[in-house]
Amino acid sequence: QVQLVESGGGLVQAGDSLRLSCAASGRTFSSYIMGWFRQAPGKEHKFVAGISRRGEYTYYADLVKGRFTISRDNAKNTVFLQMASLKPEDTAVYLCAASPRLAITTLLGGYSYWGQGTQVTVSS
Secondary structure (H helix, E strand, O other): OOOEEEEOOEEEEOOOOEEEEEEEOOOOHHHOEEEEEEEOOOOOEEEEEEEOOOOOOEEEOOOOOOOEEEEEEHHHOEEEEEEOOOOHHHOEEEEEEEEOOOOOOOOHHHOOEEOOOEEEEEEO
């Protein structure tokens, strides 16, 4: 089992940058595809970014491509989401998730473990 804890959220202004972290428990972190999702108030979870087990492959939702960067440090059991040029529409709870699949998936059902989320609020 994997436990995930996000951190790094906060209140920022449009155009600012923010770095989210997700710390994982357990010794098998490198066995999981890792993903970031977000949930805006009253809306469904949406895929943001995913990264392969060793970090050589990444995939982004169109809305964040070119602005967000996902990375991971398997030695520290941590996955990151570097967010730049933030917009008010990026406001959401950001959650990290772990998937046992072999390839990055954008589907919620493909992820077995979820963190509690961290709030990101972008003011205009």
